Amino acid sequence: MGNTTGVRVVSAAATVAALVFGVEGLSDASGVLAFGPPALRLVATVVAGVCGAVVLVAALRSRDRRAVALGVTVLAFALAWAVSGPIAAALYWIARAALVAFGVLTVRGLRGPQRVLGWVVTIAAALWFVASLLTQTVPPPSTAQEVLVVVYAIPSPLQAVAFLAAAVLVAVPLLRPVGAGAGSLWSSAEVR
Template structure:
């Protein structure tokens, strides 16, 4: 019983970390001109960083490579906000790579809808990596404001897709409990 509760707690913290960076990815695409956005991003990174530490420690204790890859992705993204200079730049490239590893391990180890979500995470994270690399190295096709907004929104959108699909995958232990409860309610219902 205690082990099940521990798994659910780690799953809940992983969901929070994934949702934080999924929502921040969407926010980066839509809220580029709001002056308080960096403060929100900083606070959210602190919360996600704590979640990343919890998931990573639990993954190391359980020797779970899949959870470890996810914990590394969340923790590296959080640390990229707090370390200076070249280390922050290097840490920025770790989350998409770790999410690709998370997705590949999911695809290799699971079946059904979880495998489909693993593919979504893998493809979105790989495209996020490529889009980020291109936006930082290749000049945009136009200097028109509309083009620049679209070009620089693509990595944030792919980040959101990757993390939100990962949120579904890490929520599976929580969803199983809900499914069992719904099944018990259905089987005990007098009217069907």
């Protein structure tokens, strides 16, 4: 998308989608909404899925590999809720791998604070991938309830960190006008 409004719409969609799954990871990690209202989680997942589809379509049109990776991540994660069994498991693995790809593409393509956030996404998503793999394939070291709670709680905070850092990265086009406006106000201020 070449126009500013289109970029902002896609950025807003990507931000909403990443925030939904970041907050989901936080709620799962904290246990507050771990078994929370299913209707709210369903609506949030559907909204994130629609936003992911918008991002994916726009990214495919503009051939933006970073946005394609984020769109695939969000769409696969949202679709995994709608299906069950091995298809859902495959979609979750696709989502995790695509988020790692999003982080790597960010690190390779951007500089400064955005590159640092790209590293945060890459590391958190890779650890999330590995922790999820280990919790599903390796038996826990103990069957004590306390150990099981800790072991199975590890992927959720990693999911939250990866998606929330991705949300900050994709929100940059939305934040640029705010920064420009603040800079304009600062430069025109009488008192500094």
